[in-house]
Amino acid sequence: MNPRPLANISILLVEDNEMNTLLASAIIQGTGAKVTEADNGMDAVQLLRNRPFDLVLMDLHLPVMDGFETTRYIRKNLSQTIPIIAITANVVNGEEEKCLEAGMNGFISKPYTEKDLLDKISTCIPFKNGMAEKFVPATANPDAALYSLSFLKDVSKGNRDILQQMILVFTEQVSLAVNELKIAYNSHSYGEMYAIAHRIKPDIDNLNITSLKDNIREIEVFAEQKKDGPLLKNLIVNLDNTIQQVVKELKVNVLL
Numbered sequence: 001m002n003p004r005p006l007a008n009i010s011i012l013l014v015e016d017n018e019m020n021t022l023l024a025s026a027i028i029q030g031t032g033a034k035v036t037e038a039d040n041g042m043d044a045v046q047l048l049r050n051r052p053f054d055l056v057l058m059d060l061h062l063p064v065m066d067g068f069e070t071t072r073y074i075r076k077n078l079s080q081t082i083p084i085i086a087i088t089a090n091v092v093n094g095e096e097e098k099c100l101e102a103g104m105n106g107f108i109s110k111p112y113t114e115k116d117l118l119d120k121i122s123t124c125i126p127f128k129n130g131m132a133e134k135f136v137p138a139t140a141n142p143d144a145a146l147y148s149l150s151f152l153k154d155v156s157k158g159n160r161d162i163l164q165q166m167i168l169v170f171t172e173q174v175s176l177a178v179n180e181l182k183i184a185y186n187s188h189s190y191g192e193m194y195a196i197a198h199r200i201k202p203d204i205d206n207l208n209i210t211s212l213k214d215n216i217r218e219i220e221v222f223a224e225q226k227k228d229g230p231l232l233k234n235l236i237v238n239l240d241n242t243i244q245q246v247v248k249e250l251k252v253n254v255l256l
Contacts, residue, residue: 085106
C-alpha cells in the first residue's frame with residue numbers, strides 16, 4: 001500500500017474544536033494530503049470561493065453556519081460535485097440520512113483512524129495505483145455573456161431611445177445603490193442593506209446578470225437575518241466589482 005495515498009489531495013477540514021482539529025489534521029497529514037482548516041461554516045465557504053479543494057471534511061455542529069447549512073449552501077452556490085464527508089461524535093438514528101439529504105457524500109464518526117478515513121474517502125473519489133486522483137471542478141464558460149438586453153429590447157419594442165434611457169437609468173441608479181449598500185454594510189445598518197438589495201434585485205434580473213442573481217438574494221437573506229462575516233463582505237465586493245464591469249460595458253456598447 002502506498003504510504004502517502006493522498007499526496008495529490010487538498011482537504012478542507014471544517015471543525016471548531018481545537019483538540020479535534022489537531023487530531024484530524026495529524027491523521028490527514030499522515031496520508032500525505034495537504035490540509036487547510038476552518039472553524040466555522042462561513043469561513044469554509046469563503047475558502048471554497050477563493051481556491052480549489054478536492055474534498056471537504058465537515059463537522060456537523062459548527063458556529064455561524066452548521067454543517068448541514070454549509071453543505072446546502074455549497075451545493076447550491078459553489079459546487080455540485082466536490083465530495084463532502086460529515087464528521088460527528090453524535091451517532092444517532094437518522095443522522096446519516098440527514099447528511100445525505102443535505103448533499104453530503106458520506107459520514108464518519110469520531111474518533112476515527114487513518115484507515116477509517118481512507119476507506120470513507122475511497123467511496124467518494126477514485127484511486128489509481130494506490131493514489132487518490134484529484135477532483136477537477138467544473139469551470140464557468142469564459143465566453144458566457146456578462147448580461148443580456150433581450151428583455152429590455154422586448155419591452156422597448158425596438159425603440160433605441162427608450163432602450164438607451166433605461167440603460168442610463170440602470171447605470172446611474174444601480175451604481176449609486178451599490179455604494180449606498182457598502183455604506184450600510186460598514187455601519188451595520190441591516191434594515192437599510194435589505195431594502196437596497198431588495199430594490200436592485202429586479203434590475204439585476206432585468207439585465208439577466210446571471211452571476212449576480214444568487215448573489216443579491218444571498219445579501220438580502222444575510223441582511224434580513226442580521227448575519228455579518230467574511231461571506232457577506234465577499235458577496236458585496238463581488239456585487240460591486242461585477243456592477244462596475246457591467247456599467248463599463250454598457251457605456252461602451254450601448255450608450256456611446
